Every structure is written in structure tokens, then in C-alpha cells.
Amino acid sequence: MSPLIQFRNIAKVYGTGNTEVRALWDVNMTIDSGEYCSIMGPSGSGKSTAMNMIGCLDQPTAGEYFFDGQNVAKLAEDELAHIRNRKIGFVFQQFHLLPHLTALENVEQPMMYAGVSSSQRQKRAIAALEQVGLGNRVNNRPNQLSGGQQQRVAIARAIVNNPLLILADEPTGALDTQTTQDVINIFSELNKSGITVVMVTHEPEVARLTNRIIWFRDGEVLNHHLAPEELASVTAMPV
Amino acid sequence: MNFAESLKMATKTLSANKLRSGLTMLGIIIGNASVIAMVGIGEGAQKYVNGQLQDLGPNVLFVVPGNREARQLGDLDIPRTLVLADAKAIATQVPSVAAVAAEKSTQGIVNYRNRNTSTSITGTTQGFLNVRNFEVAQGRFLDDLDERSNRLVAVIGSTLAERLFDNESPLGKQVRIKGITFEIIGVLEKKGSSLGLDYDDSVMIPITTLTSRLVGRTSPYGIEVGFISISAVSQEAMETAEFQITNLLRLRHRITAGDDFYIQSQDTLLDIANTVTGALTLMLAAIASISLFVGGIGIMNIMLVSVRERTQEIGLRKAIGASPKDILSQFLIEAVILSALGGLIGTAFGAGGIFLIAAISPFEAGVSVSAVVVAVGVSGSIGLFFGVVPARQAAKLDPIVALRSA
Numbered sequence: 001m002s003p004l005i006q007f008r009n010i011a012k013v014y015g016t017g018n019t020e021v022r023a024l025w026d027v028n029m030t031i032d033s034g035e036y037c038s039i040m041g042p043s044g045s046g047k048s049t050a051m052n053m054i055g056c057l058d059q060p061t062a063g064e065y066f067f068d069g070q071n072v073a074k075l076a077e078d079e080l081a082h083i084r085n086r087k088i089g090f091v092f093q094q095f096h097l098l099p100h101l102t103a104l105e106n107v108e109q110p111m112m113y114a115g116v117s118s119s120q121r122q123k124r125a126i127a128a129l130e131q132v133g134l135g136n137r138v139n140n141r142p143n144q145l146s147g148g149q150q151q152r153v154a155i156a157r158a159i160v161n162n163p164l165l166i167l168a169d170e171p172t173g174a175l176d177t178q179t180t181q182d183v184i185n186i187f188s189e190l191n192k193s194g195i196t197v198v199m200v201t202h203e204p205e206v207a208r209l210t211n212r213i214i215w216f217r218d219g220e221v222l223n224h225h226l227a228p229e230e231l232a233s234v235t236a237m238p239v
Numbered sequence: 240m241n242f243a244e245s246l247k248m249a250t251k252t253l254s255a256n257k258l259r260s261g262l263t264m265l266g267i268i269i270g271n272a273s274v275i276a277m278v279g280i281g282e283g284a285q286k287y288v289n290g291q292l293q294d295l296g297p298n299v300l301f302v303v304p305g306n307r308e309a310r311q312l313g314d315l316d317i318p319r320t321l322v323l324a325d326a327k328a329i330a331t332q333v334p335s336v337a338a339v340a341a342e343k344s345t346q347g348i349v350n351y352r353n354r355n356t357s358t359s360i361t362g363t364t365q366g367f368l369n370v371r372n373f374e375v376a377q378g379r380f381l382d383d384l385d386e387r388s389n390r391l392v393a394v395i396g397s398t399l400a401e402r403l404f405d406n407e408s409p410l411g412k413q414v415r416i417k418g419i420t421f422e423i424i425g426v427l428e429k430k431g432s433s434l435g436l437d438y439d440d441s442v443m444i445p446i447t448t449l450t451s452r453l454v455g456r457t458s459p460y461g462i463e464v465g466f467i468s469i470s471a472v473s474q475e476a477m478e479t480a481e482f483q484i485t486n487l488l489r490l491r492h493r494i495t496a497g498d499d500f501y502i503q504s505q506d507t508l509l510d511i512a513n514t515v516t517g518a519l520t521l522m523l524a525a526i527a528s529i530s531l532f533v534g535g536i537g538i539m540n541i542m543l544v545s546v547r548e549r550t551q552e553i554g555l556r557k558a559i560g561a562s563p564k565d566i567l568s569q570f571l572i573e574a575v576i577l578s579a580l581g582g583l584i585g586t587a588f589g590a591g592g593i594f595l596i597a598a599i600s601p602f603e604a605g606v607s608v609s610a611v612v613v614a615v616g617v618s619g620s621i622g623l624f625f626g627v628v629p630a631r632q633a634a635k636l637d638p639i640v641a642l643r644s645a
Contacts, residue, residue, distance in 0.1 A: 090559065092642065096554075110560055112244055
């Protein structure tokens with residue numbers, strides 16, 4: 001397996017002098033392509049910053065970040081936008097669907113920035129919605145869909161440009177147990193089809209279902225391969 | 240993203256919030272409607288004045304005492320050298336001239352029995368009918384004999400005739416003009432006012448009678464006139480006539496340098512009128528532009544609010560691959576659509592306003608194509624101009640911060 005995500009001595013520092021905050025400090029981490037892993041850690045551990053970095057939404061203060069073999073630490077904003085568009089699919093806790101657009105139109109959005117023709121867009125968006133089991137809801141607006149359905153539309157939007165990586169930020173945080181299970185199943189399916197899935201979560205039962213847990217604390221990776229059995233002990237650890 | 244798609248997306252966003260989009264456009268609509276209407280009114284006024292001047296007839300020249308510069312400076316000390324004899328000389332000695340009339344006016348009270356009215360009293364000569372294109376409705380006009388013998392006879396305009404005599408025939412009636420009794424010998428056909436001179440509401444008497452009995456002032460050079468109006472034999476003869484009249488009057492007035500008269504043609508009057516109405520139009524347009532500008536500020540305001548409100552959307556769009564340029568153009572296009580559409584609607588309202596004004600005023604309706612093009616173009620660029628600040632703000636948003644904002 002070749003590495004898809006590689007952090008080399010990554011640091012992210014906010015502020016200077018007395019107000020300096022080291023959100024990430026000297027982080028080395030590798031996630032291979034095809035992995036299905038979760039990132040965990042207490043709040044303030046730097047996991048969100050790491051996730052933004054992985055998603056090319058943020059850039060490190062120091063260090064090198066290789067994504068798909070390319071050092072993206074110093075890329076311009078336009079180039080980062082291009083990578084996000086083509087190689088990464090985002091799934092958020094609050095779904096972030098555009099309320100005035102239908103499910104179909106929401107899923108079409110990433111392809112508009114990729115310059116896909118209108119007829120192609122529609123075809124691929126329908127296929128993606130069918131893949132997440134929403135083939136019959138294409139013309140519904142977000143407010144006509146349940147939370148689980150909305151999150152599935154968001155997943156369809158994330159996969160529609162055939163990304164290398166699905167990056168999910170607390171994807172089940174706003175969902176009940178049953179729909180959480182549905183969403184996690186979709187992620188496993190996607191992972192089986194070869195897409196790397198990285199998920200930030202604070203729910204041990206969700207993290208347990210992934211193949212690897214990366215544990216962050218105080219801006220560092222404390223454990224690259226936390227065993228699910230150990231979860232109970234680390235979550236109980238004083239922060 | 241290509242332009243057509245950006246356009247479609249922007250329309251969708253704007254129609255998702257119709258009330259706000261409509262209200263935002265309202266500023267531009269009002270601004271643009273007032274620009275179109277004001278320019279239309281200005282141009283209507285211009286056409287109206289031009290029409291009035293053209294009513295004078297294309298071949299008419301006016302000889303006015305004093306020199307042009309002095310008159311324009313408002314100098315009241317006009318030389319009293321232009322006299323009736325000059326008019327006679329022009330009539331007899333200038334071959335390119337068809338008819339000549341001398342005129343001098345005063346204001347005064349005209350009584351008939353118990354009715355009285357203040358009106359303009361014009362002393363003139365026989366040539367007046369031909370030069371000014373009047374027809375006699377009843378009786379006859381003033382003639383040479385009336386003039387030579389200072390007769391107490393008068394011809395009245397149709398409006399004045401109605402006011403003084405109702406349905407009675409004025410012919411042969413005695414009226415008192417400034418206390419002196421005149422006999423009405425004719426009534427003029429109605430013609431309407433021209434350049435503020437309404438002969439329909441005026442009484443005409445021999446210029447000699449006016450000078451000797453009513454005004455009582457003669458110049459040492461003869462019977463002073465207010466101006467001499469002349470019609471040339473043809474439009475082509477205008478320049479010749481002007482040249483010949485100038486030479487004749489210079490000879491008669493023994494002028495070697497600095498004329499004591501000047502000649503106005505319809506063209507020179509048109510020039511003056513156009514300068515005045517042009518300035519008026521410009522001023523109206525400038526005032527209306529202010530409201531257009533205010534409308535633009537309204538757009539900027541709403542776009543700024545909209546950027547604030549749609550922070551999450553912007554964050555999401557950035558996350559799924561929108562470049563700063565994509566976001567910038569999205570917000571710019573929305574601003575331009577608002578302003579350009581507002582501009583078009585405003586133009587329609589402005590045009591409607593012009594036709595309304597045309598219906599209730601003597602001005603002609605005219606929606607000038609250039610004003611429409613300029614107004615829509617300007618309002619579009621206003622959207623562009625006032626859209627830049629909010630759009631840049633949106634484009635610069637940090638996607639992480641934008642996504643987090645609740």
C-alpha cells in the first residue's frame with residue numbers, strides 16, 4: 001500500500017509570544033491509501049486541526065504534508081481548491097446542504113466546479129444518490145428529508161467526483177443510533193470499493209467499527225494504532 | 240464553472256429570496272426610472288422648444304437693436320437707433336427679402352364696456368401677416384394707410400376676442416386701449432403661442448399710432464422699433480438676406496466699427512435654446528443619477544448582509560472545491576443581475592412615466608435609445624462596482640471559520 005497521507009514534522013501554531021497556541025506540534029503520521037481509520041482525541045487535542053490539514057483546508061506553520069505524493073504544504077489557494085474538488089470528499093456533522101437546492105442539485109455542486117457538463121452531472125449525481133439509497137428522493141429539498149437522508153445526500157455529494165479520500169468530521173454526531181449504523185455501513189461499502197475513509201469522531205462505538213484508531217492528545221499523536229479494546233481506558237484518562 | 244452556469248446558479252439563489260431581491264432592486268429601479276424619465280423630459284422640452292422655433296418659419300430673420308454681447312450681459316442701455324425707416328428700407332432695397340414687419344410692444348389695459356384685461360399691445364406694420372404666417376379670421380389686417388395716418392384702429396387675437404366679446408362679433412366695436420378709443424377692424428386666426436409670445440392674446444395696432452399715442456417716445460432717428468422680423472424669399476436666400484441687411488443697416492447707421500444691431504435667424508435661436516435645454520437635461524440627469532447611486536449602495540449593503548448570512552454556504556463551497564475566483568464571481572454576478580435587472584425594470588417604468596407626462600403636458604414623448612443604453616449599462620456597472628467589496632469579502636473567507644460559524 002502506498003501512503004496517501006503523510007505528515008512530516010507538521011506544526012500548526014496560532015498567535016505569537018504569550019498567546020502562542022501549539023495546535024499541532026511535530027506530528028508524523030501516515031495513512032495508506034485504502035485505509036479505513038478514525039481520528040480520536042479529547043477536545044483541544046488537535047484532531048480538528050489535523051483534519052483540516054488533511055482536507056487541504058488549512059496549511060501547516062511548519063513541516064511537510066504529502067497528499068497523494070504531492071507536497072501540498074505550500075500550495076496556493078487555487079491549487080488547494082482543485083485538490084479538494086477532485087481528490088477529497090467532505091462529510092460534515094451538520095450536513096451543510098444548500099437549503100434552496102434539491103438533493104440532485106446539491107450533489108451536482110462539486111461537479112460544477114470541476115467543469116462537468118450538465119447532462120453528465122445529472123447522470124452521475126443520480127448514480128451517486130442511488131448508491132446511498134436515495135434514488136427516489138432526488139428532487140426533494142433538504143427540509144423534506146430526515147437527518148439520516150440529508151447525511152446520505154452529503155455523502156453522495158462527497159463521492160460524486162470519485163475522490164481518493166472521504167474525510168468525515170463527526171459524521172454521525174447529529175444522528176440517532178439507527179441512522180448512525182446506516183451511515184457507517186455506507187462508509188464501509190465505500191472503503192471496500194477502494195476509497196480511503198478518514199473519520200474524526202468522539203463516539204467510541206463508531207470508531208470501533210473502523211480498522212485503525214489514531215489517538216491525538218495535546219497536539220501530538222499519542223497512539224497510531226490504538227486497539228479498540230484500549231478505547232475504554234484512554235477515554236477515561238484524565239485530560 | 241462556466242458563465243452560463245454561474246448565471247443560472249445566481250438566478251436560483253436570488254429567486255430563493257424574492258422579497259429581498261425585489262426590494263434591493265427597487266433602489267436601482269427608482270434610480271433608473273428617474274434617469275430615463277428626467278432625460279426624456281429634458282429631451283421632450285428640447286423638442287418642444289425646437290418645435291416652437293420651427294413654427295416661426297424656416298425663413299425668418301430678426302433684426303434686434305444693440306449688439307449681441309451687450310444684450311447677453313443684460314445691458315439695458317440699448318441704442319435706440321433701429322427705427323421704422325430701417326424696416327421700410329429693408330423692404331424696398333433688399334431683393335432677397337419677401338416681407339418685413341416692424342414690431343414694438345407694450346403692456347396695457349384694454350377695456351370694452353365694463354370688461355377690462357391687461358394684455359400685450361403690439362405696434363406693427365402690414366408685413367406682420369406674411370412674415371408671421373397669420374391669417375385674418377374676420378375683417379382685415381392693418382394696412383399702409385392705417386400706418387401713415389396714425390389711425391386708431393386695432394386687430395385683436397382670437398383669445399382676447401373671446402375674453403372681451405364672448406360671442407359678439409368684435410368688428411366695428413370701440414375698445415379703449417390705455418384710455419384711448421380704438422375701433423376693431425379685424426380678428427386674427429388662432430395660432431397658439433410661440434416662444435412665449437402669444438399673439439392670440441394680444442391686440443395689434445399700427446406701430447405709428449403706438450409710438451405717437453401710447454408710448455410717446457420716439458428716438459431722434461425716427462420711430463423706434465423693438466425688432467424687425469423679416470422673411471427671406473427662400474431658405475437658400477437666408478445668408479444672402481442676412482448679408483444684405485447687415486450691409487444696408489451699416490450704411491444707414493453710418494457704422495464703421497461695432498454694429499448697433501444684430502441679426503438672429505432661426506438657427507441661432509435654436510442654438511441658444513439647445514444650449515439651455517441641454518444644460519437643463521444634464522442637470523435633471525445629474526439629480527436622477529444620485530438616486531441611482533443610492534440604489535447601488537443599497538445593493539452593496541444587501542450583498543454584505545448576504546455574505547454574512549451565507550458564510551456557511553461559502554465555507555461549504557470552498558470545501559467542495561470552489562476557488563476564491565469562483566466565489567468572487569458568484570457574488571459579483573448576483574450583484575450585477577440585481578442591478579441590471581433593476582435597470583431594465585426601471586427603464587420600463589421611466590418610459591411609462593415619459594408617456595404619462597407626454598399625455599398631460601405639451602411635451603412630446605420620447606424614450607431616447609441612448610438614454611436606455613446608458614442607464615442599463617450604468618446600472619449594470621453600478622452592480623459590478625458596488626458588488627466588488629462584498630464579493631471580495633466572501634472570496635477571502637477562511638473555509639474552516641466559515642464552516643464553523645453557526
